[in-house]
Amino acid sequence: MPLDIGSGSVVAVDTRSLRDAAARFDVAASHFDGARERAWAAVHATPFPLDQGSVESIARDAATAADGARAIAGELRRMADVYEIVEARTRMSFETSRGRERIQAVRAWEERILAAEARSPGALAEADRVTREWEQDWAKELLAQSSLGMDGIPGFVATLLGAAALDLVRGFGRGVVGPDARLVGRADAVRVAGYGTRVDRPATGVADGLRRIPDTAHALIRVEKYTFADRPAEYAVYVSGTRTLARGGSEALDTGSNLGAYFGMPAASYEAVRAALRDAGAKPGATVHAFGHSQGGMIASQLALQREYRVATLVTYGSPVSVVAPPDTLSVTLRNRDDPVGTGLTHGGAPIAGGAPGSVVVHDTHDPGPELWSLGMDAHSRESYERMAEQVDASADPRLAAASDRFAALAEAERVESVEYAAERAGDPR
Known part of the structure; x- marks a missing residue:
């Protein structure tokens, strides 16, 4: 089984890397735009006949590539906003646990969540989804193995005991x-x-x-x-x-x-x-x-x-x-x-x-x-x-x-x- 390398249990890639990658796709899109413009310019600037069909094909391909690069950049920024919401919520929980003196810090993280949702409508719901999936799945391997049971304890009982123990640990905070x-x-x-x-x-x-x-x-x-x-x-x-x-x-x-x-x-x-x-x-x-x-x-x-x-x-x-x-x-x-x-x-x-x-x-x-x-x-x-x-x-x-x-x-x-x-x-x- 391959390693799962991420920037946290929920965050797969840190937001800075995602935004940097999006910027590189923006640059690629601008290059494709330039290729499309140069293709059309060649038709008018060249004194001898060109195969207009081939030029149009090149221009269309460049336009398609530019649109694709922009779409990828947009998706990368959307995922950066999703993970930024996950991070903001995590850090808010730390600030909240420190009491009322940290209320300004909590509000600052709340504002970052609202800003991320404004940039990428639906990012909040997506953050909810990926967090929920993680909460449902993180203990899967532990509970799956406990289902085999222990000496004198049937598998289903061991699973229940394991789940109860994990809930107890969570209660410790x-x-x-x-x-x-x-x-x-x-x-x-x-x-x-x-x-x-x-x-x-x-x-x-x-x-x-x-x-x-x-x-x-x-x-x-x-x-x-x-x-x-x-x-x-x-x-x-x-x-x-x-x-x-x-x-x-x-x-x-x-x-x-x-x-x-x-x-x-x-x-x-x-x-x-x-x-x-x-x-x-x-x-x-x-x-x-x-x-x-x-x-x-x-x-x-x-x-x-x-x-x-x-x-x-x-x-x-x-x-x-x-x-x-x-x-x-x-x-x-x-x-x-x-x-x-x-x-x-x-x-x-x-x-x-x-x-x-x-x-x-x-x-x-x-x-x-x-x-x-x-x-x-x-x-x-x-x-x-x-x-x-x-x-x-x-x-x-x-x-x-x-x-x-x-x-x-x-x-x-x-x-x-x-x-x-x-x-x-x-x-x-x-």
């Missing part, structure tokens, strides 16, 4: 996080220990980024320092997923951190990442490229949202939250449709990708059919996301060009030093 979200509360104190420094090579792609996430018993976090000849040093941080289902012990990436981070609190795992970056020399405001799988993706996302560092790149694999990244963060989200964490806990993910131009959301299905269902956790595994990431790196889709350019920029580093860190709660865990 935590799966989709806006760009202005801030952590609330106090985290456990942590301590980190680095395991030596080694000279390394730059990360080469999305799959290489996943492979650099620590997967050993002692290391939870990896930090790389990129030294350039012509610009300040940059850092890359790679964050592991949950290491234990227990909570309340010394382990920083446990279920307690998972729950705390999911509900918007500064978890021990988040504090551990900050401590590792500080130890590696990253000062507030430094440029950071953040990668994370599962809980690690959620922590990497929080790092981008809190703005302590300038997170230029955010790559997540099966994160339990879907963030609309800040406008200066290139966001690359990988999500299996049948992943109960990456899709189930995000309730299908944000309709839009947000972030810097070129940000993408990539969907795949781990098991195209339900016959291999195993509580869906295979779809959440590193191995599944590594296969998906390899396809991303091999893809020639132009929507991935910004990500490729980012890795090319990292390859300009004169020196790369990496350190892996262990992390644990300090003192008596709460």
Whole structure:
């Protein structure tokens, strides 16, 4: 099954790209108009006889091509307006949740919706349709696989339980996080220990980024320092997923951190990442490229949202939250449709990708059919996301060009030093 690459769960292509493409078709239409005019002018300007039928045919073909190019440009602009309405509604929901002080921002988004409908009558209804289709379909793979049942639970009962669980998750209202979200509360104190420094090579792609996430018993976090000849040093941080289902012990990436981070609190795992970056020399405001799988993706996302560092790149694999990244963060989200964490806990993910131009959301299905269902956790595994990431790196889709350019920029580093860190709660865990 081919990858589904888009600019969000609903938005297939970002509106800027659609409008740029429309402008190029306008230029093509003007060229065809010129060809038609030159064809007719040739009849009058040429002193010797011309085959008027052939000239008329050329002129008609040029006129038809011009009309076709204008029609495509119009349709591209209409879809841009449809997706702009989807984006405006998504951002309005974030502003509304922040209270009355954001009423002016809400009104500004409402005005953008009205303007889009005025430019493209029917765009509002089309936005309703594509959003409704997504809401009906996003959980299809999860529920289809649950229909096989579990040990001692018939398939139809498992499906009902699965649907009820997804509704419960939606009620939490935590799966989709806006760009202005801030952590609330106090985290456990942590301590980190680095395991030596080694000279390394730059990360080469999305799959290489996943492979650099620590997967050993002692290391939870990896930090790389990129030294350039012509610009300040940059850092890359790679964050592991949950290491234990227990909570309340010394382990920083446990279920307690998972729950705390999911509900918007500064978890021990988040504090551990900050401590590792500080130890590696990253000062507030430094440029950071953040990668994370599962809980690690959620922590990497929080790092981008809190703005302590300038997170230029955010790559997540099966994160339990879907963030609309800040406008200066290139966001690359990988999500299996049948992943109960990456899709189930995000309730299908944000309709839009947000972030810097070129940000993408990539969907795949781990098991195209339900016959291999195993509580869906295979779809959440590193191995599944590594296969998906390899396809991303091999893809020639132009929507991935910004990500490729980012890795090319990292390859300009004169020196790369990496350190892996262990992390644990300090003192008596709460």
